[in-house]
Amino acid sequence: MSRSFSSVVLENRPVHKSHNLIILSAPDEMPVPQPGQFYMLQAGRGTDPLLKRPLSLFRMVDGSIQFLYRIRGKGTSLLADMKEGASIGMLGPLGNFYPVQSSLKIPLIVAGGIGVASVFSLVENIAGRAVVFYGARTKDDLMMAEEMRTYAKELVISTDDGSAGSKGNAAAALENYLASNPMLHQDLCIYACGPHPLLRAISDLAFRYRIRTYVSMEEHMACGIGACLGCVVNTRDGYKRVCKEGPVFSATEIIW
Amino acid sequence: MSMDLSVSIAGLELRNPVMTASGTFGYGEEYAEFMDLDRLGAVVVKGLSVKPKEGNPPPRIVETASGMLNSIGLQNIGIERFIKEKMPFLRTYDTKVIVNFFGDSVDEYVEAAEKLSSVDGVHALEMNISCPNKQAGWAVFGTDPSVTFNVVSSVRKSTSLPLIVKLSPNVTDISVIARSAVDAGADALSAINTLTGMAIDINTQRPILANKVGGLSGPAIKPVAVKMVYELFRSVKVPVIGMGGIMSGDDAVEFMLSGASAVAVGTANFINPSATIEIIDGIASYLLGRNIGRVSDIIGAAHAA
Numbered sequence: 001m002s003r004s005f006s007s008v009v010l011e012n013r014p015v016h017k018s019h020n021l022i023i024l025s026a027p028d029e030m031p032v033p034q035p036g037q038f039y040m041l042q043a044g045r046g047t048d049p050l051l052k053r054p055l056s057l058f059r060m061v062d063g064s065i066q067f068l069y070r071i072r073g074k075g076t077s078l079l080a081d082m083k084e085g086a087s088i089g090m091l092g093p094l095g096n097f098y099p100v101q102s103s104l105k106i107p108l109i110v111a112g113g114i115g116v117a118s119v120f121s122l123v124e125n126i127a128g129r130a131v132v133f134y135g136a137r138t139k140d141d142l143m144m145a146e147e148m149r150t151y152a153k154e155l156v157i158s159t160d161d162g163s164a165g166s167k168g169n170a171a172a173a174l175e176n177y178l179a180s181n182p183m184l185h186q187d188l189c190i191y192a193c194g195p196h197p198l199l200r201a202i203s204d205l206a207f208r209y210r211i212r213t214y215v216s217m218e219e220h221m222a223c224g225i226g227a228c229l230g231c232v233v234n235t236r237d238g239y240k241r242v243c244k245e246g247p248v249f250s251a252t253e254i255i256w
Numbered sequence: 257m258s259m260d261l262s263v264s265i266a267g268l269e270l271r272n273p274v275m276t277a278s279g280t281f282g283y284g285e286e287y288a289e290f291m292d293l294d295r296l297g298a299v300v301v302k303g304l305s306v307k308p309k310e311g312n313p314p315p316r317i318v319e320t321a322s323g324m325l326n327s328i329g330l331q332n333i334g335i336e337r338f339i340k341e342k343m344p345f346l347r348t349y350d351t352k353v354i355v356n357f358f359g360d361s362v363d364e365y366v367e368a369a370e371k372l373s374s375v376d377g378v379h380a381l382e383m384n385i386s387c388p389n390k391q392a393g394w395a396v397f398g399t400d401p402s403v404t405f406n407v408v409s410s411v412r413k414s415t416s417l418p419l420i421v422k423l424s425p426n427v428t429d430i431s432v433i434a435r436s437a438v439d440a441g442a443d444a445l446s447a448i449n450t451l452t453g454m455a456i457d458i459n460t461q462r463p464i465l466a467n468k469v470g471g472l473s474g475p476a477i478k479p480v481a482v483k484m485v486y487e488l489f490r491s492v493k494v495p496v497i498g499m500g501g502i503m504s505g506d507d508a509v510e511f512m513l514s515g516a517s518a519v520a521v522g523t524a525n526f527i528n529p530s531a532t533i534e535i536i537d538g539i540a541s542y543l544l545g546r547n548i549g550r551v552s553d554i555i556g557a558a559h560a561a
Contacts, residue, residue, distance in 0.1 A: 004290050004529060042527075047322040047475040047503065051527060091529070220315045222324060223526035225290075227282040229302075229328045230317035238310055239331065 002029045003093065009086045010064055012079075016143050019070050019114070020080050021058070024088060026065045031093060033057050033065065035122035036191075036216055036248045039092030040224040041067070044078035052091065053079065054221045054243070056118035056193070065092075068117040068143065094224050095247050098122050098191050098214055105189040106131065108177075108211075109152075110170050110202055112194020113137070116144060118216050118247075119193050127151045131177070135170030135194070139163035170194065171201035178209050190214070190251075203251040213251035217242050259540055260550040263297070265495045265518050266418035266443035268352055268380055270297035273551060274508065274536045277499050277522030278303050278356035278382060278422070279328065283342040284349070290529035295536060297518060298352035301342070303384050305358055306367050308334035313466040318455045323474030323501070324523060325453050327467035330358060330387065335371045347377040354420065358384040361391050362407050366414045373415040381417050383408065385437075386424035386449045398424040398449075401436040412441030420497065422446035423484075425477075430484050431491035438492045446497040446520065447488055448481045474523040475501040482514045489515025489556050503531070505538015512539075512551070513558040 007024035015021045033039075040052035053075045058068040071080045082088060098119075101107070107130040111119045116134060123130050132152040136142045137160045149155045157165030158173040166173055174190070188209075192202045193216035206213035219242045221231040226244035233242055234255040240246065261272035275298040276284075283301045284293055293299060311331025318325050333341070335357070346353050355378050359365035365383065372378055385398030385407065397407050408421055421437040423430055425448035434445055450471025455464045463469075481500025488496045498516025501523065502508050508519045524531035543551060 049319060050322055050324060050474050050523070051319050089528070220317045220319075222317050222319075222326075222523075223286075223529075225286045225529060227280065227286045228317065228326070228526055229311065229331050230326060232311070232314050232316065232331075234313065239314075 002027070003031065003091055005030060005090050006087050007065070007090050009082050009084055009088060011084060012082055015068065016141065018072070019068060019143055021066060021068050022079065022082070023064050023066045024090070026060065026063050033060055033093035034097035035125055036097035036118060037093040037095050038224075038247060039065070039067070039090055039094060041079065042089035043075040049073075049075040049078070051075075051222050052089070052224065054224055056216070056247075057093065057121060058117045059121050059124065068114070068120075070114045091224055095243055096245070098216075098248055100126065101189045101212070106187055108133065108174065108188055108190045110174055110190060110192035110194065110198075111135070112170050112192075112198040113141070115192070115194035115198075115216070116148070119191060120144060120148065122191060123148060124151045129153055132156065133158070133170040133173045133177070135159065135168075135173065135198070137161070169198055169201070171198055171205060174202065175205055178205065188212075192216070199251075200256045203254065203256060206251050214248050215251050215254065216247045217249055217254070218247070258549065259543060260552070261536070261540060263518050263552055263555075265497065266380060266420060268298070268418055270352060270518060272297045272536050273512065273516075273518040273539070274532050275354065275497065275518060275520045276300050276525065276532060277520040278384070280522040280525045283338065284346055285342070287525070287529050291533050293349045294351050295533055296351045298354050298379070299346065299349075300354040300356055300382055300520060301338075301346075302332055303330055303356040303358050304332050304335050304338050304368065304372075305330065305360075306335055306364055306371065308332060308337065315464060315466055318464045318470070320453070320455055320472065321476060323472050323476030325455055325465060325470030325472050326450070327465045327470040329467065335368060339375055343375060343377055352379040353377055354380045354382050356382040356384055356422070358387045360388060362410050365407055365411050369411045369415045373417050378417065380420060381415060382420040382422055382446060383411055384422050384449070386422070386426070396424060396426070398433055399427050401432050404433050405436040405440045408437050408440035408442055418443045420444045420446055422449055424449050425480060425484055426452050431487050434488050434492050438494050442494060444495045444497060444517075445488060445492065446499060447484050448477070448500050451477055451480065473501065475503055477501050478507060478510075482510055485511055485516050486514040486558065489559060502535065505535050505540075505542055508535050508539050509542045509554065512554050513556070515556040515559065517552075517555050
């Protein structure tokens with residue numbers, strides 16, 4: 001088993017004006033990744049950018065690992081330029097993963113924006129069970145929504161401008177669902193990935209409705225393996241490393 | 257051709273000149289999955305203080321051109337837990353273990369050195385003097401020659417282990433501080449620690465790091481580090497451990513030519529967890545290509561007329 005390896009780019013294509021899907025070969029000796037884990041990807045060959053890029057695993061399909069990423073800086077631009085056949089230095093799978101609760105729980109999965117990349121394989125793994133709340137800025141910013149629909153029990157779309165689904169963010173959609181479904185809330189479990197303010201809002205809801213909730217956190221990261229202590233988040237037990245104790249944390253653990 | 261990669265630093269015989277830079281290698285455990293620690297000349301562990309330290313709030317790191325800024329804030333588990341939880345693991349290896357430590361007062365440095373000196377399996381101490389002194393308005397110890405002399409000589413009296421002093425580059429003349437450290441009893445010097453720097457987010461118009469200021473490391477600082485090692489080779493008689501942006505065997509060779517008797521690899525570990533191994537192999541292939549049988553023969557070679 002090795003978590004340090006080189007992959008070959010099998011496909012690297014735009015799925016949106018600022019997002020790409022990259023499909024990489026996965027060597028046999030790589031440990032099988034779990035939903036919520038991430039990889040460090042080498043972008044470019046030189047020293048600028050210097051560090052590998054942490055990306056959540058989107059899917060693992062037929063011996064390939066797939067990443068859905070937003071092109072936002074030098075590193076991800078270089079990544080977007082990588083052609084089929086190019087080799088890319090990788091570390092992974094890294095970090096912990098979404099703990100899947102017993103079948104009694106109804107999984108509510110929340111994705112905000114590119115957070116869809118992290119939760120997609122979870123929805124897929126528990127196909128037919130999850131109610132998914134997927135929020136994006138506009139209709140055009142929704143990615144993989146139709147693919148998601150095939151694995152979700154129910155897909156609730158929301159957009160900031162109301163161009164698709166309900167108007168507002170995914171937390172508002174979740175709250176609406178919780179308020180209008182007078183079921184036993186202790187049978188629920190929430191998994192969320194998205195921008196920090198969204199996760200905080202989800203965490204507030206979780207507290208109010210007393211629902212066990214897991215959030216996938218993000219922080220500036222250098223090594224990805226727990227050595228640099230760069231990617232910490234503040235928790236009730238002090239600083240914890242997103243790359244090692246996370247990226248998935250219990251919402252009650254985080255000091256928002 | 258037989259190849260001799262061994263070097264001697266402060267009475268320590270290292271199987272090769274490649275060590276890890278403190279703070280970039282944890283306590284070794286995170287890397288054991290990716291490489292054989294026994295191939296290293298020495299492991300230098302994350303800096304320790306007498307009491308645990310929780311470190312700075314995030315964001316703690318930001319990438320810059322060919323480098324990165326960090327303001328971890330010296331987070332560490334404290335000497336007691338290190339001895340109990342980390343030393344048993346390190347003792348299973350046959351490499352040299354060098355413990356980096358710091359304090360915020362002379363007394364704390366002395367207490368740390370005393371506690372570490374009796375620990376089985378600790379081969380040397382590396383003293384970080386780039387931290388603030390609470391008894392002097394939080395001025396950095398290692399930027400003043402007399403403060404440096406004072407703290408190093410106090411530590412010197414409290415340990416019989418080889419004592420390496422890690423110098424700050426954020427000074428007008430590093431040789432002045434180096435001479436103070438050597439006069440106070442340092443057996444070797446590490447150079448350089450990170451350079452202070454800042455990055456500002458032009459959208460929020462605020463510094464990116466929560467601590468505002470951080471330490472710059474990576475290839476961006478290599479020429480500065482090479483020049484400082486070059487100066488130290490001329491100004492002090494003790495061996496120098498060179499560090500600052502070493503990414504390859506060739507970079508390590510450059511430091512040794514400038515005067516380093518050994519090198520430490522830091523930021524490169526973050527990018528490639530087996531970087532140290534590739535650097536050891538890179539040094540060997542440089543020597544092989546030039547028919548040089550002993551790595552110690554290239555130390556300071558750039559000073560030849």
